[in-house]
Amino acid sequence: MGELIDGQWHRTTSAKLTADGRLRRPPSVYRNWISSQADTPFKPEAGRYHLYVSLACPWAHRTLIMRSLKGLETLIDISIVNWLMGEEGWTFEPGPGVVPDSVNGATRLHQLYTLGDPRATTRVTVPVLWDKQTRRIVSNESAEIIRMFNSAFDGIGARAGDFYPGELRTEIDALNERIYESLNNGVYKAGFATTQAAYEEAARGVFETLDWLEHRLEGQAFLLGGRMTEADIRLFTTLLRFDPVYHGHFKCNRRMIAGYPALWDYTRMLHQHPLIRPTIAMDHIKGHYYASHPWINPSRIVPLGPDIDYDAPLSGLRASAARAA
Numbered sequence: 001m002g003e004l005i006d007g008q009w010h011r012t013t014s015a016k017l018t019a020d021g022r023l024r025r026p027p028s029v030y031r032n033w034i035s036s037q038a039d040t041p042f043k044p045e046a047g048r049y050h051l052y053v054s055l056a057c058p059w060a061h062r063t064l065i066m067r068s069l070k071g072l073e074t075l076i077d078i079s080i081v082n083w084l085m086g087e088e089g090w091t092f093e094p095g096p097g098v099v100p101d102s103v104n105g106a107t108r109l110h111q112l113y114t115l116g117d118p119r120a121t122t123r124v125t126v127p128v129l130w131d132k133q134t135r136r137i138v139s140n141e142s143a144e145i146i147r148m149f150n151s152a153f154d155g156i157g158a159r160a161g162d163f164y165p166g167e168l169r170t171e172i173d174a175l176n177e178r179i180y181e182s183l184n185n186g187v188y189k190a191g192f193a194t195t196q197a198a199y200e201e202a203a204r205g206v207f208e209t210l211d212w213l214e215h216r217l218e219g220q221a222f223l224l225g226g227r228m229t230e231a232d233i234r235l236f237t238t239l240l241r242f243d244p245v246y247h248g249h250f251k252c253n254r255r256m257i258a259g260y261p262a263l264w265d266y267t268r269m270l271h272q273h274p275l276i277r278p279t280i281a282m283d284h285i286k287g288h289y290y291a292s293h294p295w296i297n298p299s300r301i302v303p304l305g306p307d308i309d310y311d312a313p314l315s316g317l318r319a320s321a322a323r324a325a
């Protein structure tokens with residue numbers, strides 16, 4: 001692992017990730033927006049933008065799911081990093097599922113950051129949305145990339161569908177905030193904690209939120225009722241990784257998702273969705289976490305289990321929601 005300081009790559013240790021035993025996640029640095037408004041240099045155009053992702057990363061996975069749901073494959077192409085994040089950070093070392101950087105020929109993701117900004121001082125994260133025209137990063141914040149994908153390309157051939165509808169925005173924002181703090185990022189806070197107190201605080205928050213979500217999903221197919229929204233996409237990428245990775249590697253092991261009837265049914269429904277399933281690569285997910293954090297798993301051994309049947313049939317409620325989707 002490492003970071004860019006004034007355009008130079010510096011290797012860093014895991015100690016840089018925490019302060020006072022607690023995970024610190026620095027805010028994303030590149031925060032431009034694609035829109036057709038007159039005052040933005042980033043207009044929606046077919047073939048202009050390129051998305052760099054890791055199939056392992058839950059934040060990058062959000063952007064891949066939105067790209068698929070909105071049918072943006074022909075408008076925005078992608079590169080996929082190797083699942084191992086080592087001393088050079090994310091790389092395009094050949095490996096199963098790796099798609100090299102056809103746009104800039106980078107072999108390391110940090111080269112892309114300095115190409116757009118030669119004096120960059122930042123962590124080098126996925127996802128990255130790149131503009132081929134101005135040759136710089138539009139955004140490296142997944143929450144904002146999915147909002148752009150949801151609507152910015154609607155006038156130039158995106159598939160219909162609104163996952164952030166006006167009338168639900170306040171509720172979606174509130175759900176996102178709670179789920180981000182205590183669950184999406186909460187599992188990382190538990191896994192990267194270096195004191196017992198920081199770990200317990202984060203792990204308790206994870207399971208409080210899972211209990212609350214279980215209750216919410218008992219009588220409705222999706223978080224907001226009968227339709228899929230952005231909040232579901234953001235929750236799903238964490239639930240998918242929970243039993244195979246966070247339960248063991250991040251010590252979030254009070255319960256498994258498979259032990260919560262509604263959450264488990266909901267996770268399978270989204271996994272089985274024909275536009276979401278092709279975005280899932282469990283070999284990248286397990287390989288990345290267990291091998292890229294040697295201070296948590298020094299042997300880098302990837303466990304075989306747990307055996308999980310994501311194709312098991314859905315409940316009546318979610319079977320009909322899936323048919324309607």
Ligand SMILES: N[C@@H](CCC(=O)N[C@@H](CS)C(=O)NCC(=O)O)C(=O)O
Binds near residue numbers: 001089
């Ligand atoms: N806020 C960012 C976070 C992205 C992020 O932290 N990605 C991780 C992979 S899961 C990463 O690239 N980490 C590399 C690093 O921190 O050095 C987003 O949601 O887009």
